[in-house]
Amino acid sequence: xxxxxAMLYPRGTGGCSxxxxxxxxxxxxxxxxxxxxxxPVCFDYVLPPILQCQAGHLVCNQCRQKLSCCPTCRGPLTPxxxxxxxxxxxxxxxxxxxxxxxxxxxxxxxxxxxxHEEVCEFRPYTCPCPGASCKWQxxxxxxxxxxxxxxxxxxxxxxEDIVFLATDINLPxxxxxxxxxxxxxxxxxxxxxxxxxxxxxxxxxxIVLLIGTRKQAENFAYRLELNGxxxxxxxxxxxxxxxxxxxAAIMNSDCLVFDTSIAxxxxxxxxxxxxxxxxxx
Ligand SMILES: [Zn+2]
Ligand SMILES: [Zn+2]
Ligand SMILES: [Zn+2]
Ligand SMILES: [Zn+2]
Numbered sequence: 288x289x290x291x292x293a294m295l296y297p298r299g300t301g302g303c304s305x306x307x308x309x310x311x312x313x314x315x316x317x318x319x320x321x322x323x324x325x326x327p328v329c330f331d332y333v334l335p336p337i338l339q340c341q342a343g344h345l346v347c348n349q350c351r352q353k354l355s356c357c358p359t360c361r362g363p364l365t366p367x368x369x370x371x372x373x374x375x376x377x378x379x380x381x382x383x384x385x386x387x388x389x390x391x392x393x394x395x396x397x398x399x400x401x402x403h404e405e406v407c408e409f410r411p412y413t414c415p416c417p418g419a420s421c422k423w424q425x426x427x428x429x430x431x432x433x434x435x436x437x438x439x440x441x442x443x444x445x446x447e448d449i450v451f452l453a454t455d456i457n458l459p460x461x462x463x464x465x466x467x468x469x470x471x472x473x474x475x476x477x478x479x480x481x482x483x484x485x486x487x488x489x490x491x492x493x494i495v496l497l498i499g500t501r502k503q504a505e506n507f508a509y510r511l512e513l514n515g516x517x518x519x520x521x522x523x524x525x526x527x528x529x530x531x532x533x534x535a536a537i538m539n540s541d542c543l544v545f546d547t548s549i550a551x552x553x554x555x556x557x558x559x560x561x562x563x564x565x566x567x568x
Pocket of ligand 4 (some may be wrong): 414415416419421422423433437
């Protein structure tokens, strides 16, 4: 059963801390046990803190918030009764990743599940266009066809060295500029966002995304450069996979960041040209 434990907890895949070992259950037995944790409403797992109805039925915490009575017996859900025994069992069981049906073979300690599922390579891709107005989801292979079909207005430039021209950068409010760059047999999405991360302080965030996996993105580097009026501002980094999106990068300023005064130093008639160079490494 040692080998089984190792199989259930592949190392170095997303979790940050050493996972605790599962109880010495055979895989079949632990599958039977995890089935006991299925929420009767959403079929996701009921994970700690585990609360039960007055009669002892379990429901997951997300569903619980939307329910006025127990979905199994219609009895009251309040006052909440905590089930410490089930919590203990849950803490000693590996739970399959949410994307198991898409092909993920990982099972994890419940505390590590959300973190893994954020970065799971089997998580569906969402539309990479900034602004979050498009709710599309699908496989990586379907992303480019989706962009060409649903976002026809995005221009594409060929070549590893191009100029991303953002027009009317003085437009008020939050604005996004997007274009595509094709080179090395891959498609890259260039994004410039103007937003107010801090009250009253407008900033520009520029970043390059690869329409590809995080692993594929590691083969490339990009450089963004503002250049003109005897000044130069450069940022170099690894492109981000569209699987990770831009929100976290902007939140952490892990991109080219500049304020409106800097934008004006480089802008010409309200238009800002950003030199974009992509290279293989
Ligand atoms: Zn549920
Ligand atoms: Zn009940
Ligand atoms: Zn997974
Ligand atoms: Zn879309």
